[in-house]
Amino acid sequence: MRIREPKTTALIFASGRMVCTGAKTEDSSKLAARKYARIIQKLGFQAKFIWWKIYIDLVLTDRTGPQPNNKPEN
Numbered sequence: 001m002r003i004r005e006p007k008t009t010a011l012i013f014a015s016g017r018m019v020c021t022g023a024k025t026e027d028s029s030k031l032a033a034r035k036y037a038r039i040i041q042k043l044g045f046q047a048k049f050i051w052w053k054i055y056i057d058l059v060l061t062d063r064t065g066p067q068p069n070n071k072p073e074n
Helices: 026-042
Strands: 008-012 018-021
Touching (some): 018 026
8 A cells, every 4th residue: 555645655464564765864764654544544443552562673885896797708
């Protein structure tokens, strides 16, 4: 599921857990999670925003060192 503001994507599991990705700040992540819970409520499911926690597990790198040569040698 996606929302436009804040621009985030949510993965919603049958167990009731939800993973919200794409938020740029803690406040926007909490707001997005609350919005997703409200959308789920409007669809007729029982949903409550009980707790949220931020996990950061992302590494961005730039290639460093020699670039690979993909041309075959003759």
